[in-house]
Structure formats: C-alpha cells, structure tokens
Amino acid sequence: MKYYSTNGKAPIADLRKAVVKGLAEDRGLYMPERIKKLPKEFFDTIETKSFQEIAYTVADAFFGEDVEADALKKIVYDTLSFDCPVVKVKDNIYTLELFHGPTLAFKDVGARFMARLLQYFTSDSRGTSSSRDTSKPSINVLVATSGDTGSAVANGFLGVEGIHVYVLYPKGKVSKIQESQFTTLGKNITAVEVDGVFDDCQALVKSAFMDEELNHHMKLTSANSINVARFLPQAFYYFNAYARMKETLNPPLSTLNSQLVICVPSGNFGNICSALFGHEMGLPVKRFIAANNANDIFYKYLQTGKYEPKASVQTLANAMDVGDPSNFARIYDLYGKSHERICSLISGATYSDEQIRETMRQCYAETGYILDPHGACGYRALQEGLKDNEVGVFCETAHPAKFKETVDNIIGGDIQIPERLAAFMRGKKQSVEMTKNFDDFKAFLMSR
Numbered sequence: 494m495k496y497y498s499t500n501g502k503a504p505i506a507d508l509r510k511a512v513v514k515g516l517a518e519d520r521g522l523y524m525p526e527r528i529k530k531l532p533k534e535f536f537d538t539i540e541t542k543s544f545q546e547i548a549y550t551v552a553d554a555f556f557g558e559d560v561e562a563d564a565l566k567k568i569v570y571d572t573l574s575f576d577c578p579v580v581k582v583k584d585n586i587y588t589l590e591l592f593h594g595p596t597l598a599f600k601d602v603g604a605r606f607m608a609r610l611l612q613y614f615t616s617d618s619r620g621t622s623s624s625r626d627t628s629k630p631s632i633n634v635l636v637a638t639s640g641d642t643g644s645a646v647a648n649g650f651l652g653v654e655g656i657h658v659y660v661l662y663p664k665g666k667v668s669k670i671q672e673s674q675f676t677t678l679g680k681n682i683t684a685v686e687v688d689g690v691f692d693d694c695q696a697l698v699k700s701a702f703m704d705e706e707l708n709h710h711m712k713l714t715s716a717n718s719i720n721v722a723r724f725l726p727q728a729f730y731y732f733n734a735y736a737r738m739k740e741t742l743n744p745p746l747s748t749l750n751s752q753l754v755i756c757v758p759s760g761n762f763g764n765i766c767s768a769l770f771g772h773e774m775g776l777p778v779k780r781f782i783a784a785n786n787a788n789d790i791f792y793k794y795l796q797t798g799k800y801e802p803k804a805s806v807q808t809l810a811n812a813m814d815v816g817d818p819s820n821f822a823r824i825y826d827l828y829g830k831s832h833e834r835i836c837s838l839i840s841g842a843t844y845s846d847e848q849i850r851e852t853m854r855q856c857y858a859e860t861g862y863i864l865d866p867h868g869a870c871g872y873r874a875l876q877e878g879l880k881d882n883e884v885g886v887f888c889e890t891a892h893p894a895k896f897k898e899t900v901d902n903i904i905g906g907d908i909q910i911p912e913r914l915a916a917f918m919r920g921k922k923q924s925v926e927m928t929k930n931f932d933d934f935k936a937f938l939m940s941r
C-alpha cells in the first residue's frame with residue numbers, strides 16, 4: 494500500500510517510511526491510497542469471531558501487503574492483550590469501554606501497535622539496520638508529553654527490543670498518577686524531567702530532530718499521534734463493538750444495521766477518524782457524532798464551513814484541549830474536501846465544564862455508571878442527539894480513576910483505583926533532570 498500526504502506536495506511513501514517518519518516532508522499527514530471494503534460474509538459472521546480475529550482481518554486490509562502475515566498476526570495479538578467491551582448504560586445508549594489497557598486510556602491500542610510495527614521495520618533481522626550491535630538500540634523515540642501521551646507511548650514500547658524511548662515532561666506540571674505511569678518503568682524507557690513547561694519539552698524534541706550531529710550519532714523518530722501506525726489500529730475496536738452488540742446485546746439486527754450511531758469524544762480527532770475509516774470499509778454505521786469540550790473548532794466548522802484553529806482552552810476533559818486538531822486534515826481529505834459530505838455523516842456537540850459536571854452527576858444518579866470527563870461529553874451528545882429509533886454507542890476513552898480527584902469531587906464519591914494503576918503509584922520514580930536548554934539535552938543524548 495502506498496501513502497500520500499494530505500498536503501499533496503510530498504513524494505508517495507511506503508508503509509515503512511510513513512511509520513518511521515510519521516509526518517510527510519510537506520508537513521502533511523499520510524493517507525492510505527486505498528481503503529479496502531471488507532466482504533459481506535465478514536459482517537454476516539462477525540459475531541462468531543474474537544476481538545483479535547476481527548482486528549487481524551481489519552489490520553490485514555491496511556497492512557497485509559507490507560507486513561508478512563505471521564508477523565502481522567503476532568503484532569495484532571500482542572497489541573490486544575486486553576478487552577474493549579460494550580456495556581449498556583441505559584435504553585439505547587451503550588458505552589464502548591476503551592480503558593482496560595495498561596494505562597487505562599484508549600491510546601494504549603495505537604501506541605502498542607505502533608511500537609511493534611516500528612520494531613518490525615527497524616529490527617536487525619530484517620537487514621535494515623546499519624548496526625548489528627545488539628546492546629545499542631536501532632532506533633530512539635522522543636516524545637514530549639503533558640501527561641497522557643507519555644504514559645501510553647512509554648507503556649506501549651516497554652520491553653520492545655531495539656527501541657529506546659525518551660519521555661520529556663514538564664517538572665511539577667503533570668499529575669502524580671500520570672507521572673507514575675512513565676517514570677517508574679525502567680528498562681528501555683527514560684523519563685526526562687524538564688525544568689520548564691510543555692512547550693519547552695516540545696521545543697527540545699523538535700530541535701533534536703533538526704540537529705544533524707545528533708541524528709548522525711543516533712537514529713531518532715517520534716511517536717506522535719498522527720502516525721498511521723497509531724491511528725489506523727483504533728478502527729479495530731469499532732468492528733469489535735459491532736460484533737459484540739450483534740452477539741449479545743439487545744438491539745434487533747435491523748436496528749443495529751440501519752440505526753447505529755457512534756459518538757466519539759474528540760480532541761485531535763484521531764480516534765473518530767479511525768471510526769470513519771471503518772465506515773469506509775463497510776462497517777454499518779448510520780452516522781457519527783464528534784463530542785467536544787469547550788474547544789469547539791470542529792463544531793464551528795460544521796456550522797460555518799470554515800476551519801478556524803485557535804489557542805486551546807483548559808477544561809476538565811484535558812486530553813481534548815486541542816485548538817487545531819491535526820486529523821481534521823484527514824477527514825477533510827477523506828470526503829473530498831466537501832463540507833456537505835462531512836455534514837451529512839458527522840454532527841457535532843460542545844460542552845462547557847459546568848455541563849460536563851452536570852452530566853457526570855446526572856448519569857451517576859440515574860444509572861449508577863461513573864463517567865470520566867471525556868466520556869461525559871460523549872454520553873451527553875447521545876442523550877441530546879439520539880433520534881427515536883436510533884441506538885447509540887459512545888467511547889469511554891479513559892477510566893474515571895485516572896481523574897480521581899475531579900471525579901470524586903463531582904459525584905461525591907471515593908472511586909476505587911484499579912490495581913494496575915495502584916501498582917504504578919507504588920513504583921519508584923526514576924528520572925533524569927534536564928534544563929530547557931537544548932545544548933544540555935543534546936550533550937545528554939550524545940553521551941548515550
């Protein structure tokens with residue numbers, strides 16, 4: 494499969510290049526040249542298949558031409574070492590729980606898949622690495638984080654041979670829970686605690702990619718969320734959601750096949766974009782809702798036809814605080830830059846922090862289900878937007894315990910911290926202290 498850039502000014506790339514480079518030369522996002530439709534028989538019997546089997550079929554459609562079948566199967570099965578169940582919240586409203594992975598958020602799926610695919614493309618056995626010295630990683634991932642991305646990437650790459658990860662985070666500016674998820678791991682993960690803010694971390698990473706001497710010394714790449722290997726695998730769980738609803742849940746088949754609405758709490762729009770790719774592959778979804786917090790750039794685009802990025806505002810659902818969602822470029826391209834086509838399939842919603850609080854309280858009181866602030870936007874958009882015959886599924890993108898203080902305060906409870914999160918918090922913090930001066934960071938990397 495070949496990949497083109499949404500900006501249309503970069504050379505066509507193969508999968509290997511798209512994964513290793515991440516962003517195209519013209520700063521555009523890579524798009525697969527074709528999206529294969531899956532056959533009707535696949536959907537007819539999908540409920541008899543496991544999550545991993547379904548995911549492998551979807552993965553094969555995208556990556557099968559470029560990755561050997563056995564290797565691809567192993568990558569998919571290793572990635573999906575946990576479930577993404579569909580749970581009924583109330584009549585006609587279901588939740589797709591995406592927080593059962595190692596860091597309790599949906600980014601685990603994409604990060605784990607990308608780590609394994611990157612290893613496949615850079616490992617010595619494929620004869621693509623210049624070094625046969627096994628003590629030295631063949632590739633180094635640099636990632637700047639304000640919290641959630643660092644934990645998903647670090648855990649996704651943990652123990653993956655031949656790859657070393659440096660997570661740069663702003664000292665004192667991420668929560669203890671988040672910090673524990675990438676500073677306690679050891680092995681091939683190094684946490685770099687930068688005396689500065691998130692933008693300083695990002696600037697260090699950008700300078701590192703542009704420094705010739707450093708790039709000569711070590712092979713560097715990013716694990717940015719726009720990477721095709723991070724965003725496409727997220728389509729897996731939408732197919733599985735359909736299968737599990739068909740298998741066990743109540744909506745009659747005719748309703749499921751003609752009235753299914755998928756609602757995705759969105760920030761950078763990678764998750765909903767993968768769902769839209771699923772739809773192009775034949776997944777029977779009637780329409781989509783993109784639920785935003787107060788960062789309403791996409792919502793405004795739907796109303797006006799104008800895409801006007803602006804500075805993000807801080808909200809309770811902070812992983813969705815994005816003022817210029819990167820994956821808009823993919824959605825725009827997917828529908829031929831047609832505002833009309835986009836509006837015919839996707840609607841929007843936007844909620845203030847006060848509405849998020851109100852929704853979390855109301856849902857808990859009415860159904861007993863505890864929403865996290867991101868999922869709350871999704872639930873509310875379905876509650877307000879679902880028509881009579883429709884059945885809706887919204888993504889619970891993170892476990893509420895990741896935002897324990899906020900959630901406890903809002904619903905007046907004391908929610909339990911799952912054991913795998915508690916285990917991180919018991920771990921011993923290891924980090925390298927760093928100034929925000931690039932010369933210091935460079936000297937550190939050159940010494941490695």
Ligand SMILES: *Cc1c(COP(=O)(O)O)cnc(C)c1O
Binds near residue numbers: 641758891
């Ligand atoms: C990253 C994230 C989102 C936003 O997902 P996008 O793919 O960027 O739209 C929503 N919720 C949580 C918990 C996240 O971590």
